Amino acid sequence: MKDVAALAKVGLSTVSRVVNGDNRVSDAKTAAVLQAIRELGFRRNDSARQLRVGATQSIGLVIENVIDPFFSHLTHAVENYSLERNTLLLSASSTRDPERTRRLVLEFCARRVDGLIVTPADTEETGYLQAEMDAGTPMVFVDRPPRGIEADTVLTGDRSGAARGVAHLIRHGHRRIACVTDRGQLHTAAQRLAGYRDALDAAAIRYDPELVYSATPSVENFRTPVARMLALDNPPTAVFTGNNRSTVAILRVMAGWDTRPALVGFDDFELADALHPGVTVVAQHPAEMGRAAAEQLFRRIGGDTGPPRHTILGTTLIPRGSGEIPPSRK
Amino acid sequence: MKDVAALAKVGLSTVSRVVNGDNRVSDAKTAAVLQAIRELGFRRNDSARQLRVGATQSIGLVIENVIDPFFSHLTHAVENYSLERNTLLLSASSTRDPERTRRLVLEFCARRVDGLIVTPADTEETGYLQAEMDAGTPMVFVDRPPRGIEADTVLTGDRSGAARGVAHLIRHGHRRIACVTDRGQLHTAAQRLAGYRDALDAAAIRYDPELVYSATPSVENFRTPVARMLALDNPPTAVFTGNNRSTVAILRVMAGWDTRPALVGFDDFELADALHPGVTVVAQHPAEMGRAAAEQLFRRIGGDTGPPRHTILGTTLIPRGSGEIPPSRK
DNA sequence: TTCAAATATGAAAACGTTACCAAACACAAG
DNA sequence: CTTGTGTTTGGTAACGTTTTCATATTTGAA
Numbered sequence: 001m002k003d004v005a006a007l008a009k010v011g012l013s014t015v016s017r018v019v020n021g022d023n024r025v026s027d028a029k030t031a032a033v034l035q036a037i038r039e040l041g042f043r044r045n046d047s048a049r050q051l052r053v054g055a056t057q058s059i060g061l062v063i064e065n066v067i068d069p070f071f072s073h074l075t076h077a078v079e080n081y082s083l084e085r086n087t088l089l090l091s092a093s094s095t096r097d098p099e100r101t102r103r104l105v106l107e108f109c110a111r112r113v114d115g116l117i118v119t120p121a122d123t124e125e126t127g128y129l130q131a132e133m134d135a136g137t138p139m140v141f142v143d144r145p146p147r148g149i150e151a152d153t154v155l156t157g158d159r160s161g162a163a164r165g166v167a168h169l170i171r172h173g174h175r176r177i178a179c180v181t182d183r184g185q186l187h188t189a190a191q192r193l194a195g196y197r198d199a200l201d202a203a204a205i206r207y208d209p210e211l212v213y214s215a216t217p218s219v220e221n222f223r224t225p226v227a228r229m230l231a232l233d234n235p236p237t238a239v240f241t242g243n244n245r246s247t248v249a250i251l252r253v254m255a256g257w258d259t260r261p262a263l264v265g266f267d268d269f270e271l272a273d274a275l276h277p278g279v280t281v282v283a284q285h286p287a288e289m290g291r292a293a294a295e296q297l298f299r300r301i302g303g304d305t306g307p308p309r310h311t312i313l314g315t316t317l318i319p320r321g322s323g324e325i326p327p328s329r330k
Numbered sequence: 331m332k333d334v335a336a337l338a339k340v341g342l343s344t345v346s347r348v349v350n351g352d353n354r355v356s357d358a359k360t361a362a363v364l365q366a367i368r369e370l371g372f373r374r375n376d377s378a379r380q381l382r383v384g385a386t387q388s389i390g391l392v393i394e395n396v397i398d399p400f401f402s403h404l405t406h407a408v409e410n411y412s413l414e415r416n417t418l419l420l421s422a423s424s425t426r427d428p429e430r431t432r433r434l435v436l437e438f439c440a441r442r443v444d445g446l447i448v449t450p451a452d453t454e455e456t457g458y459l460q461a462e463m464d465a466g467t468p469m470v471f472v473d474r475p476p477r478g479i480e481a482d483t484v485l486t487g488d489r490s491g492a493a494r495g496v497a498h499l500i501r502h503g504h505r506r507i508a509c510v511t512d513r514g515q516l517h518t519a520a521q522r523l524a525g526y527r528d529a530l531d532a533a534a535i536r537y538d539p540e541l542v543y544s545a546t547p548s549v550e551n552f553r554t555p556v557a558r559m560l561a562l563d564n565p566p567t568a569v570f571t572g573n574n575r576s577t578v579a580i581l582r583v584m585a586g587w588d589t590r591p592a593l594v595g596f597d598d599f600e601l602a603d604a605l606h607p608g609v610t611v612v613a614q615h616p617a618e619m620g621r622a623a624a625e626q627l628f629r630r631i632g633g634d635t636g637p638p639r640h641t642i643l644g645t646t647l648i649p650r651g652s653g654e655i656p657p658s659r660k
Numbered sequence: 661t662t663c664a665a666a667t668a669t670g671a672a673a674a675c676g677t678t679a680c681c682a683a684a685c686a687c688a689a690g
Numbered sequence: 691c692t693t694g695t696g697t698t699t700g701g702t703a704a705c706g707t708t709t710t711c712a713t714a715t716t717t718g719a720a
Contacts, residue, residue, distance in 0.1 A: 001676060011700035016678060026698065041465060046440040048381050048676035052705050056377060058420070065406065072402045076395065079423055083430075088437060090388070091421050093409055100413075107418060110376040135371060251604050271601045274581050331706060341670035346708060356668065378706035382675050 001042065008036035019044055059297060060108035060116045061091040062101060064143075070244060070267055070286045071119070074142065077290030078117060085298055087114065094121050102128060109137050115297045120146045122186045138300035142293040144187040152300070154293040154311045156284045158188050158266075161315030162195025163202070165264040165282040166240050168317060170203045173327050174238040174262060178211040178229050180222065180250060181242030189214060192242045192266055211236050217245035219252045226253050230261065237327035238262035244269045247279065262325035266315075273320055280323025283316045331372065338366035349374055389627060390438035390446045391421040392431060394473075400574060400597055400616045401449070404472065407620030408447060415628055417444065424451050432458060439467050445627045450476045452516045468630035472623040474517040482630070484623040484641045486614045488518050488596075491645030492525025493532070495594040495612040496570050498647060500533045503657050504568040504592060508541040508559055510552065510580060511572030519544060522572040522596055541566050547575035549582045556583050560591065567657035568592035574599045577609065592655035596645075603650055610653025613646045 001019075005012045010029050017025050018033040036042075050056045061078055063071040075091060082089050090108055094101035098121040106128065108116055115138040120126065126147045133139055133151065140152040169177050179196045182189040193212070200207050211229060215221040229236060239261050241247040247265030254260050265272075268283035292311050335345045340359050347355050348363040366372070380386045391408055393401040405421060412419050420438055424431035428451040436458065438446055445468040450456065456477045463469055463481065470482040499507050509526045512519040523542070530537050541559060545551040559566060569591050571577040577595030584590050595602075598613035622641050 005700095012702095013678085013700055014698085017699095020678085024697065024699095029698085041461070043440060043465065045381075045442055045676050046437075047377055047386060047442055048705090049678075050705095051375075051378050051381055051707090052676080052678045054705075066396060066402045066409070067399070067406050069397070069399070069402075072396045072399075076397050076423060079396070079421075083422070088420055088441070089422060090418050091409075092413070092419060093406060107376075110373055111418070112375055112377055131371070135373065248601065248604075251601070255604055269601075270599075271578065271581070271605070274578075274585055274605060275601070276606055335670095342672095342707090343670055343709080344668085347669095350708085354667065354669095359669085375706055378675095379708075380675095381677090382706080382708045384675075 001044070003040055004033065004036045004042050007040060008032040055114055056112050057086060058088040058090055058111075058113050059294075059301075060105070060113040061089055062094055062104050062108070062116070062118045063091070064119050064121075065093045065095055066091070067093075068245070069269060070284065073286035074290035074293075077287040078294045081291055081294035081298075094119070096121055098123055098125065105129065105132065109135070113137065115139065115301045117142055117293045117297055118146070119143045122183070138297060140293050140297045140300070142289055150308050152296050152309050152311075154289050154296065154313070156188070156289065157312050157314050158191035159195040159198065161282045161284070162192035162240070162242070162266055163199040164195075164315065164317055165266060165280075165323075166196050166199035167202065168280070168319070168323055169238045169240065169262055169264055170199060170205070172238075172262065172324055174236075175203075175205055175327070176208075176211065176234060176236040176238070177205075178213070178226075178236035178239045178261070179242070180226065180239060180246050181212075181214045182246060183216055184214045189242050196240055214242075217243070217249045219249050222246075222249045223253050226250065236261055238264070238323075238325075241265045243267050247272075247281070251275070251279070259328060260322075260325075262323055262327075264323040268318065272318075275322075277322045277325065278320030280320045281318050283318050285313055285316070288313055331374070333370055334363065334366045334372050337370060338362040385444055386442050387416060388418040388420055388441075388443050389624075389631075390435070390443040390448075391419055392424055392434050392438070392446070392448045393421070394449050394451075395423045395425055396421070397423075398575070399599060400614065403616035404620035404623075407617040408624045411621055411624035411628075424449070426451055428453050428455065435459065435462065439465070443467065445469065445631045447472055447623045447627055448476070449473045452513070468627060470623050470627045470630070472619055480638050482626050482639050482641075484619050484626065484643070486518070486619065487642050487644050488521035489525040489528065491612045491614070492522035492570070492572070492596055493529040494525075494645065494647055495596060495610075495653075496526050496529035497532065498610070498649070498653055499568045499570065499592055499594055500529060500535070502568075502592065502654055504566075505533075505535055505657070506538075506541065506564060506566045506568070507535075508543070508556075508566035508569045508591070509572065510542075510556065510569060510576050511544045512576060513546055514544045519572050526570055544572075547573070547579045549579050552576075552579045553583050556580065566591055568594070568653075568655075571595040573597050577602075577611070581605070581609070589658060590652075590655075592657075593652040598648065602648075605652075607652045607655070608650030610650045611648050613648050615643055615646070618643055 001015055005015045014029055015033050018030050059082055066072050079089050092104045101121040109132045118139055118141050126149055129146055130149050142154045145153045181193055197207055213225045241250050244267040265279055265281045268281045272279040272281055331345055335342045344359055345363050348360050389412055396402050409419050422434045431451040439462045448471050456479055459476055460479050472484045475483045511523055527537055543555045571580050574597040595609055595611045598611045602609040602611055
């Protein structure tokens with residue numbers, strides 16, 4: 001910029017004005033500056049600008065993992081929203097590692113992002129989050145609330161959604177319904193399990209712990225426990241799964257079985273409709289969640305200092321066949 | 331930092347030294363500084379630091395769309411690699427919009443990212459890319475080469491991979507094989523179509539343009555053309571699809587059909603194995619591509635000025651059933 | 661003691677911008 | 691011919707760091 005000023009034989013301020021489209025600069029000088037800029041191939045250094053101006057025009061997004069379609073849809077929505085706001089997105093996957101989460105959040109804050117959208121790792125020690133918020137970085141939490149912190153959240157109606165899914169199975173005649181979820185420490189898993197129990201209670205069905213299994217979803221983790229469940233004297237005739245990873249894992253476990261229990265999964269996934277039978281799901285709306293979180297964050301960045309706002313997004317039950325299978329004859 | 335220096339009654343430089351772990355500062359002062367830092371809740375402003383030091387410790391990633399699993403896997407690999415290098419990732423989806431791509435690249439460069447990994451939009455005017463590279467931002471292109479620019483690329487062996495997929499169908503007795511791909515302008519689509527022809531040629535099968543259809547993949551776009559193809563006098567007994575979006579769309583189109591042609595898809599996707607029959611694919615390795623691209627980019631950032639390097643990653647044929655269906659009886 | 665070498669320290673310049681301020685100039689009105 | 695008002699201008703001080711350099715201060719022989 002100095003060079004441009006020199007070449008165009010004008011003051012530094014004039015160059016700055018031209019670059020910023022300030023119109024009160026004579027046509028002659030504007031032309032000279034533009035010429036010099038072209039000649040030198042000058043491009044303004046935005047990070048220097050931001051240092052001076054005090055806003056980085058960037059926000060951070062810490063999710064669990066981009067490769068999970070739930071989070072990639074959420075990410076895309078945040079991306080779009082912030083792009084409209086001329087803000088760039090620093091994003092990263094925590095991969096459920098609390099240490100990595102912490103590191104990412106801290107690094108984002110050190111770079112002075114204008115705000116942060118975070119899916120907190122479940123086991124997390126959250127003190128540092130509070131500290132960074134106090135230091136002035138607005139944060140909104142998405143999918144899961146942070147432990148012991150009062151802050152903006154955008155969550156799915158996990159409990160009621162799960163209850164609706166299970167009620168759907170009950171409505172189709174099931175009384176023995178298994179529940180397979182992600183690790184119990186996970187807030188969403190716990191909520192959905194609670195919803196499962198709500199539905200049972202509402203139908204006066206006894207809760208049977210033998211029908212419940214929680215673990216990090218994978219075919220290996222689920223195979224034996226699920227097989228064991230279905231070999232019980234009084235086996236479940238239906239299964240409710242607590243998230244898309246669990247649903248997919250269960251589908252793999254049951255691949256090739258001749259007779260399958262009814263299935264309702266929490267969270268939709270691609271090709272759920274193309275399977276046989278199609279998989280009935282309680283769909284979340286990740287894109288809407290992302291957008292809602294971004295909206296709230298920008299509200300905060302814009303200076304809103306109102307009380308924490310908790311947004312809960314509803315779910316949509318999508319019957320596709322697997323949830324409408326009746327209980328097999330005794 | 332100034333405040334810390336004042337409170338600790340030391341010079342600015344001393345604070346800086348302590349913050350950076352420079353060991354040649356007395357224990358007494360170190361303690362005082364640390365104390366002041368704690369008291370004031372000071373955190374270094376990394377973007378200011380970077381302005382001074384001259385490297386932003388961040389790279390940009392412009393992909394087509396995060397919600398495409400191919401790209402989300404790629405993204406995750408880049409994320410991991412750059413995190414190891416203590417570098418943050420600015421990422422964004424171009425959504426195939428050349429104008430958006432351009433804007434993103436330019437904005438990343440304006441922020442002086444240390445480097446850029448780009449999936450160029452297919453119809454793109456690429457002059458600005460060259461300009462930014464000349465201005466000193468290293469770039470590596472992934473999945474597709476940029477039009478008319480000599481630069482590092484990391485691509486899949488599209489042509490040979492497609493040929494292998496089609497050869498697989500031929501080996502199972504098919505002679506009438508349809509090819510359904512993404513828009514022809516798309517580099518990868520064109521390459522894969524070429525691979526399809528290679529395989530036909532190798533088997534001395536006449537290329538029949540009636541069996542080829544290209545369009546942006548969607549159920550609506552594919553339904554009629556595919557139905558028409560299969561209603562030909564001499565219909566295809568097998569279909570080769572050019573990418574995961576196309577494969578999924580075709581699966582939806584054919585959902586519920588009583589008799590289905592054999593199918594081999596380019597690019598793997600979740601649940602391909604859980605369908606009936608499982609979908610045979612020529613799998614790409616998006617994570618490896620991401621990693622390779624990141625490696626090459628960091629090599630450049632590290633100062634490597636060697637000639638452009640072109641990495642081509644192989645594909646893996648995964649037979650799952652759909653590709654092994656024999657031609658239906660005449 | 662004395663001197664050289666090593667070590668600790670702080671002042672000030674730099675990184676590339678923007679923003680404030682005052683100076684210079686033009687022009688119209690009195 | 692003043693005076694006032696408005697427009698362009700450039701100088702300079704920030705923004706929050708790091709780094710260079712020169713100046714203490716200490717240390718360890720001689």
